[in-house]
Amino acid sequence: MIALLEDGALETLLNQVGGDTSLRHRFLRDFVALWPSRAERLAESLARPDLEEAHVVLLSIRSTSTMVGAVVLEATAALVHTALARNDVPGCLRHLPRLIEVGEATCAELAVLATTAEDAERTQKAWPEQQAQQQAHHGQQSHDGDHAVPPRRWEFPAQRAQH
Template sequence: MALSCCSADDSDAEPLHSVDDADARGDLSGGDRTDRTPLVDPDVLHDLEDQLDSAAAARAFVRDYVAVWDERELRLSSAVARQNQAASLDAVLSLKITSTMVGATQLVALARGLEKLLREGSLDEAAAVLPHLHRCGLRTMRELTVMHLQKD
């Protein structure tokens, strides 16, 4: 299953293609879609600042999100590799929820697609998506770090 949420390589010069939420199961690749979604939605980050009533608290949350990315990704990939559906679902739900909170739109879309595959018991298909999730995650963490944590 091809996935093009984020570029095939980790180059910033590559265009990004969104994954349509309405078609999370049918085509995780983004296929022929021309719509584009940013890696990070700055409006969500502003909303987080408003909800926490503190820009510093929002930055701390984002900093923690970035700091645990490797652990979160490893937890998901390990569970999928072990073919542990329950642990895989737990890990992908954690990823989806926290990614939603920081506005990581493409990771949210990927997590939704993975969740659907996992609920259907399609762990082999889910495993095929993980390299794309990895690349998209790296780009998202870099964007959050450069564009949102280092702007002070």
């Protein structure tokens, strides 16, 4: 299977948005959410044909694909764009099904990566709070335990209370 995303794509995108993880997550979610309308706009513009509109849509697909590290999608969009530059609408239409297929697969992969990254970020942010709660709980147990006499090994706590 061909890797649809370049290694380190999420880190690269994070650097591009100035280290703002929430902005990165939003960009990824928007990329995935906008894919169907971009693909539809491209198909419609090629069917009319409206080459200027197709050019604008392809630029959008290519630039955002580059930002998220979607190398195969960008390369496939480049094929369509090259055919468009030659005014070869039939050539564009031949590449369109592959572009849509790659776009959908890329979006599926990005959605998984985005969810995984968001989960990891939530876990990382929650970790110091969880540690503090565990330390506070442990401290309370130790404090309470200073006054209690542990039961003998052969006694159950209920039996000890009866004596």
